[in-house]
Amino acid sequence: MATKRQQLLDFAVLGLLHEAPMHGYEVRKRLDLAIGPFRALSFGTLYPALRGLVEEGYLVERSTDGPNTSRRPRIVYELTEHGRARFGELAGGGDDAAYDDESFALRLAFFARTEGTARLRILQGRQARLEERLAAIRRDAASGDSWSRLLTRHTEESLVRDLRWLAELIAAERGSSSTPGTLTDPNHPAFQPPRLGAPN
Incomplete structure (x- = not known):
């Protein structure tokens, strides 16, 4: 079973990707700057969470570089319809954890889509x-x-x-x-x- 912090991170990632597809660095930057519970979030925590959301079908990975380029492909994460539905479920939940200091701040950040x-x-x-x-x-x-x-x-x-x-x-x-x-x-x-x- 996912921990409370993992559930909050999943909710935050799905909420951010409602705006537009993003690569991992951009997701981390947005979480670090805008959402208090995830300031100083490490890539070692973020990327396993992104992979888990991909495996669940909530996100898809897309490469932003063509096959003939010498650059390493950049992976962009995009929300699926399944992911949109999952975010809606999480946003609609109102258990006691939603009233805690860090949970409430995060929920408030996504009230426009709640x-x-x-x-x-x-x-x-x-x-x-x-x-x-x-x-x-x-x-x-x-x-x-x-x-x-x-x-x-x-x-x-x-x-x-x-x-x-x-x-x-x-x-x-x-x-x-x-x-x-x-x-x-x-x-x-x-x-x-x-x-x-x-x-x-």
Whole structure:
């Protein structure tokens, strides 16, 4: 059975290849730059994952160089229809793991290709997870020395900002249809950075 991290990597690769076929180096670069859980991902981890997805029929390999060239062929990976269907299955899943810090960030990165009902479920799950974390922190807010209390206050304020942002995303999602990528206006408050400062 695949580990949680392997499942996340498969999901990330399938999501990236929705955009266009890519060679392994480009996939690694995109994962390294854009998606937090896979920063500094090694080729020793990526290529076995790509081969596994090819073997499962989710990807196909294509050579970008003709047979008469002296250059070593570059292998480009392309999503199959089976792979698109698999990504849809993974994107639609909303188990508890989707609400974790690294899983949620990855799921959010591919919300444009996730059905609205799944987006809303994941946002609400993340909201509940952070509300539980905030309640636990507030219960213990008075414990520890002045430095630990300062750190606790900083964490509390960060959670409040994240919860405010999630509430805006949820409100916007409830006002949209179930079509993937509906929330596209960059001026919508939900797309703005979380506001700094102490909570109201």
